[in-house]
Amino acid sequence: DKGNYRHFMEKEIYEQPEVVSHTLAHYLDFANGVAKDFETPFDFGKIDRLAISACGTAYLAGLVGKYWFERHARLPVDIDIASEFRYREMPLSKQSGALFISQSGETADTLASLRYCRQEGLPIGAIVNVRESTIARESDGIFPTLAGPEIGVASTKAFTCQLSVLASLAVKAAAARGEVDAEGEKLLVRQLSEAPKLANQTLKLAGQIEKLARDLSHYKHVLYLGRDTNYPLAMEGALKLKEISYIHAEGYAAGELKHGPIALIDEQMPVIVIAPHDRIFEKTVSNMQEVAARGGKIILITDAKGAKHSTIDTLDTIIVPDVPEIISPIVYSLPIQMLAYYTAVFMGTDVDQPRNLAKSVTVE
């Protein structure tokens, strides 16, 4: 039941503060500022690498996870698109853990990758939204997302819940590997606990984003740029937009701009830059200057400090609340989802059932 919402996708976007909160609370003990003592298929303190595979949006969640595991837990992560992983016969260290991410738990390529790792003798964990799924059944242990059923073909709440699980696992791994002390763990857990509230505040940007979406719906191509965890988010923004509005979109690491995509920039191609005011903000500002110098129109998604320091003319600037670094991917997911959603609504596409797509891809 869609309730008062026009589409399941809209409803699912708005459910995020709540389901992210449930998911985080499943893994983190907020009162004591620690990761809970939940069961894991491998010991995060002992494995020497983590191999992650998934498809589509779930893959992009995994890519954000790589940044978190490597940064906070110093745990090296190999991440692949499952359709590549399953055929590339990657040599796997026996000390690795294998982690699969799938909302449906039925995606054919992800399942095949899981079976490859099983054959190689690796312990297998899966982040799934459907606990009775094939991927859940064939895993040694599951990490559930508590998103509830996701109906819209475009994944929204499953994605932010996957991010919530991955961030929680990164905290657990950081503690298990001695990469954070008790104070450090407490800080990360406290920061994560703020995600639902900040996500809720971010939803209030809907009115501004809806107006912007009207403009965006007139373009044929859109480029998304970001660095660090905003690089996977740039790809997620592009995926969401093309999936439901059928506008051609690409997501790139901002530093790659000079290596090709800059040739495309003109006034016909808006560039959406996802850039909170973080350590590498200035680097992204120089990319924006390069875009502006070529007549490109910039839509900047940032925080108040970023808006103040960017000094670049933008078509629009979306100011997200200030967020601690670890929850930034969760919170910044919302404006990119809303932008895709409202653009598709203006274009009159079938938002929940976009053409040519299925919710669960059970054949390769």
Ligand code: M6R
């Ligand atoms: O059920 P899964 O998470 O395994 O699905 C993976 C992809 O098919 C899925 O995320 C797809 O990319 C979405 N439609 C994106 O919104």
